[in-house]
Amino acid sequence: MAAKRKTPVKTRNPDLIRGVGKYSRSKMYHKRGLWAIKAKHGGVFPRHDPKPKAPVAPEKAPKFYPAEDVKKPLLNKRKPKPTKLRASITPGTVLILLAGRFMGKRVVFLKQLTSGLLLVTGPFKINGVPLRRVNQSYVIATSTKVDISGVNVEKYDDKYFAKEVEKKKKGGGEFFEAEKEDKKTLPDEKKENQKAVDASLIKSIEGVADLKAYLAARFSLKSGMKPHELVF
């Protein structure tokens, strides 16, 4: 295939009706400047010889043919679209977690990661929720916003949250011998990161009356509260 152009060409032949252009073949020949290209190359249209192909190794006959013809699955070139963030969720929004260990906790939204998950923090000192990823579907967005300008979340991405891969030892007999060494402790670096993110957040939270107590409390449905009528 010829090299792709950097900007796709706007056609010089506007449509009068679908299927009928304004200019005839000869007019278009002139408009596209094919006469100039021919003149530049001495009356002939430039021809590029095909590039010499690398020598292909001769294919060997396969060792095994299946008894019946094996069907090849159809080609699937589908690329999933990037997760759309709800309009009500902006950096600094207070979210209510609906599932998991921190169900009901009110939490501050920091940013959306490339995987589509939301990066969220308690802050840890206030309600015990660390820097964590959460799915948009398991979250209610409230209209309360926290000032998040002092926080730098550039360096947090999905790789930061990847599980550590344990090296597996070969040897089935060692099943009942040594159990796992210790409980996995959180590396100091992650604790420092948590403190760094939470420092300016806590300052801006303490600037608003009752917001700290609000984030420390859990949300629950009480008698008479109808979720479809509540304004969050």
Add this chain to the structure above:
Amino acid sequence: MPFKRYVEIGRVALVNYGKDYGKLVVIVDVVDQNRALVDAPDMVRGQMNFKRLTLTDITIDIPRVPKKKTLIEAMEKADVKNKWESSSWGRKLIVQKRRASLNDFDRFKLMLAKIKRSGVIKQELAKLKKENASSI
């Protein structure tokens, strides 16, 4: 017990069903046994079934089917808006609307305020109880 609120030209009513739910309208004419011609400053004059209206205590002085301008002047003269918002019915509706529009954070602050208030009340009550008990 006799009726106190009558359907008459100039009676202000509250719409309790339909597209204009919650609006205050004025009855400007009676179409037949079941329907009235109804008008308000911010809507096109139209008919409504009486079943969709709840009569209020407020009436204004208008001729039958007044022009919009006359209607608005008469409503200003009778001060319908302020009379409504200061009446206990009107105040209740305003409070209901405010409660329904509360944010999650607002509801939390409300809870704190209620607890604080009841704390103060209980303190006073305990004081009074103690005085009473000691005086017996």
